[in-house]
Amino acid sequence: MTFKKLIPYAAAAAFVSVSAHAMDFAKDEDAVNLRKAHMDLVGTYFGDMGAMIKGKKPFDAAQFQSNADRLAVVTQWSGEGFEGKHLTSDSKAKPEIWENKAEFDKLMKAFSEKAGKLKIASASGVMKDSIPAFKEVADSCGSCHKKFKNK
Ligand code: HEC
Numbered sequence: 233m234t235f236k237k238l239i240p241y242a243a244a245a246a247f248v249s250v251s252a253h254a255m256d257f258a259k260d261e262d263a264v265n266l267r268k269a270h271m272d273l274v275g276t277y278f279g280d281m282g283a284m285i286k287g288k289k290p291f292d293a294a295q296f297q298s299n300a301d302r303l304a305v306v307t308q309w310s311g312e313g314f315e316g317k318h319l320t321s322d323s324k325a326k327p328e329i330w331e332n333k334a335e336f337d338k339l340m341k342a343f344s345e346k347a348g349k350l351k352i353a354s355a356s357g358v359m360k361d362s363i364p365a366f367k368e369v370a371d372s373c374g375s376c377h378k379k380f381k382n383k
Contacts, residue, residue: 293358297354
């Protein structure tokens with residue numbers, strides 16, 4: 233099969249979602265810790281891609297693609313820990329999340345879809361093909377953080 237014929241399959245695979253049964257957290261700090269660990273993971277993969285795009289480290293197509301694959305998978309449950317209102321002094325989440333939960337959930341869903349598109353774009357192995365999708369994901373991080381995360 234040629235690469236072009238494989239693309240629709242890759243696209244379908246990127247949008248297969250992991251079953252989403254929300255966890256029930258006994259303690260607020262458990263939810264906060266999960267959220268922070270999860271976002272750290274997101275930040276690690278995305279940050280490495282950003283370093284390549286910004287020329288801070290050499291572009292490595294295989295590494296970039298692997299980061300994009302991982303990001304597309306983990307963002308399928310980035311909403312975990314945000315279902316119920318769990319806040320501690322250690323959390324940077326704004327209480328507005330739970331006053332505008334539908335909007336927050338929509339941003340999370342868009343985030344995951346954009347990460348799926350970045351994964352597909354990265355499959356070409358050419359950095360410039362991934363730049364528009366990378367920027368869309370970056371906008372997702374920024375728009376959610378601006379509204380729902382304290383500095
Ligand atoms: C739909 C909302 C949303 C999106 C999209 C989102 N984040 Fe976050 N992020 C949050 C919230 C809310 C917190 C604060 C969580 C807390 O402290 O309880 C956070 C926290 C973080 C943290 C701090 C973790 C820590 O240890 O305190 C990092 C790093 C981070 N996000 C990176 C990213 C990056 C990079 C992206 C995009 C690739 C992204 N986030 C996308 C909502 C979002």
